Amino acid sequence: MKMNKRLLRIVPCLLLCASALALDSDGRPQLKLVPAPKEVQLRDGGFQVGPRTKIFVQLGHQSEDRIAAETLAEEVADQSGLKLDILGMKAAGKAEDGSIVLARLQDSRVRRFLAQNGLKADDLVGEDGYLLFSDKSHLIVAANTGQGLFYGVQTLRQLLRPAGKGLMCPAVGIRDWPSLERRSAQDDLSRGADPEFLKKQFRAPGA
Secondary structure, three states: OHHHHHHHHHHHHHHHOOOOEEEOOOOOEEEOOOOOOOEEEEEEEEEEEOOOOEEEEEOOOHHHHHHHHHHHHHHHHHHHOOOOEEEEEOOOOOOOOOOEEEEEOOOHHHHHHHHHOOOOOOOOOOOOOEEEEEOOOOEEEEEOOHHHHHHHHHHHHHHOEEEOOEEEEEEEEEEEOOOHHHHHHHHHHHOOOOHHHHHHHOOOOOO
8 A cells, every 4th residue: 555655646746747748850749748648649739728618527427537527627727727617518418619528438429529530439448548639629538437537637637738828738639548567557556545545646746
């Protein structure tokens, strides 16, 4: 248990101390994420997080997914001072443009939208993987389970950077799932720790 807590203190620093954006040898932007996702598509533009931005979680999964939503809201507040509302949304509902949606891949409309944007929810994603998509109007993190969604939010936290009076997430498409080594490490991190403890540990340094 002591080792688990020590790892949980180290991981947030590894995840968040480095800038998510870097330049390659040709001066082109690239993402610098830890751990590096399996598949990344970097596009032009980005999603602006501002005072009117809301975080939606799907009804029926609120108790489990709210941990990820609150972790994200705390990150936004820490970086920008913005206090984002967390709202429930029916699976058949439609979030307004400019909202952050934490969704489940069991929703066929979510899968279809992501597939149209080059992100396929296949068997590789599994229980612990996630898909992350952002453009000017949409910011979606989707997974099959609450744990996968939580991992996706950790990646999203790295992507957010100050922009004006809010934050910006670059336009990206990400598919990620844990390798056997990463799955073992993640299991070590989560085993024996309650959700509230996990939420507090996965915060930005100094929060």
